[in-house]
Amino acid sequence: MATSEKTMEVGKERIDRLIDTMASLTTGEYDVTLDVDEKNEDEFTQVEFSMNFLIEQLIYERSENENKQQELQEKISLIEQQKQAIQELSTPIIKIWDQVLVLPLIGTLDTRRSQGLTENLLTDIATSQSKIAILDITGVPAVDSAVANHLLKTVASVKLLGAECVITGIRPEVAQTIVHLGVDLTEVETLSNLAEGLKWAFDRLRIRMTQ
Amino acid sequence: MSKVQIKEESDIVKARSVAKEMARDLGFGLVDQTRISTAVSELARNIFAYAGEGEVYIETDWDHRKGIRITFTDQGPGIEDIDLALQDGFSTAGSMGKGLPGAKRLMDRLNIQTKPGEGTRIIIEKWLDK
Ligand SMILES: Nc1ncnc2c1ncn2[C@@H]1O[C@H](COP(=O)(O)OP(=O)(O)OP(=O)(O)O)[C@@H](O)[C@H]1O
Numbered sequence: 001m002a003t004s005e006k007t008m009e010v011g012k013e014r015i016d017r018l019i020d021t022m023a024s025l026t027t028g029e030y031d032v033t034l035d036v037d038e039k040n041e042d043e044f045t046q047v048e049f050s051m052n053f054l055i056e057q058l059i060y061e062r063s064e065n066e067n068k069q070q071e072l073q074e075k076i077s078l079i080e081q082q083k084q085a086i087q088e089l090s091t092p093i094i095k096i097w098d099q100v101l102v103l104p105l106i107g108t109l110d111t112r113r114s115q116g117l118t119e120n121l122l123t124d125i126a127t128s129q130s131k132i133a134i135l136d137i138t139g140v141p142a143v144d145s146a147v148a149n150h151l152l153k154t155v156a157s158v159k160l161l162g163a164e165c166v167i168t169g170i171r172p173e174v175a176q177t178i179v180h181l182g183v184d185l186t187e188v189e190t191l192s193n194l195a196e197g198l199k200w201a202f203d204r205l206r207i208r209m210t211q
Numbered sequence: 212m213s214k215v216q217i218k219e220e221s222d223i224v225k226a227r228s229v230a231k232e233m234a235r236d237l238g239f240g241l242v243d244q245t246r247i248s249t250a251v252s253e254l255a256r257n258i259f260a261y262a263g264e265g266e267v268y269i270e271t272d273w274d275h276r277k278g279i280r281i282t283f284t285d286q287g288p289g290i291e292d293i294d295l296a297l298q299d300g301f302s303t304a305g306s307m308g309k310g311l312p313g314a315k316r317l318m319d320r321l322n323i324q325t326k327p328g329e330g331t332r333i334i335i336e337k338w339l340d341k
């Protein structure tokens with residue numbers, strides 16, 4: 001077994017350089033290459049070459065990885081955008097009559113959604129010169145103090161635009177809960193259902209016209 | 212029993228729906244289901260607002276009582292003055308201050324354990340066998 005006995009001498013400096021390079025790699029610092037003395041090639045040169053090859057490979061993989069991550073990030077933000085679009089679509093603002101808008105709210109109202117809704121409503125009131133907004137909450141499963149607060153704020157902002165707001169469709173169990181919660185909706189016009197809301201709207205418009 | 216971690220705003224809805232479902236399965240009527248889920252909404256929102264994160268634990272069997280018991284735990288800043296926090300209109304956030312007093316009115320029992328700087332545990336119960 002003569003070959004296995006074969007030994008070679010490698011200068012400490014070359015080994016140190018190799019170790020330094022590996023240390024850099026472990027810290028994520030890939031901007032390193034080993035200087036290889038090609039003229040005096042020996043068996044250790046192969047190790048050095050392999051090391052450089054490995055570094056190139058790592059750099060390539062890392063950039064691939066970054067590309068993938070960016071792609072993923074783009075997809076995530078696309079989904080977020082679509083989610084928002086769906087949310088907005090799910091609350092259409094319907095111009096049901098001249099100067100009358102209806103907002104049929106469905107589902108859970110979180111802070112972001114409520115803010116978006118209020119903004120859209122205010123814009124629509126302004127552009128359509130509407131005088132009355134009917135907020136129908138038949139499709140809202142629960143009204144806690146945060147939701148009530150959003151509704152109150154919306155009503156107040158609508159007033160500031162010189163329009164009026166009525167909330168319709170407060171279900172009996174929701175009404176009871178609101179009272180227990182201690183939220184005061186007495187300042188807000190509320191009616192049992194959308195049909196009542198429309199009647200109210202027409203009355204108000206007639207009143208305005210005859211005034 | 213059920214556990215819901217509160218980390219983001221959508222978790223409030225999750226806690227509320229789980230509580231409502233469990234209340235319904237236990238035999239609570241629609242009004243009580245709505246009361247319970249609204250109380251859960253308030254207290255879970257407080258966790259999210261004041262502690263950032265925490266946990267809601269819902270159980271329907273304890274001490275031989277028939278009803279629902281929900282425990283809200285967080286490691287947030289705690290409540291300085293419980294009596295004050297339970298007053299209608301008291302809020303350190305410029306909000307309506309309806310959450311705690313409202314939840315108390317909506318439920319049969321509300322108990323607060325808190326230590327400033329360490330966190331808050333609130334237990335609410337609604338009984339079927341009054
Ligand atoms: N988990 C909690 N950790 C720390 N402080 C709390 C916690 N829950 C409530 N508080 C304190 O108690 C006060 C009263 O709470 P409460 O829910 O009654 O009103 P709010 O949250 O301020 O307003 P609202 O719930 O009506 O929007 C809060 O302003 C807050 O200072």
Ligand SMILES: [Mg+2]
Pocket residue numbers: 253256257309310311
């Ligand atoms: Mg609150």
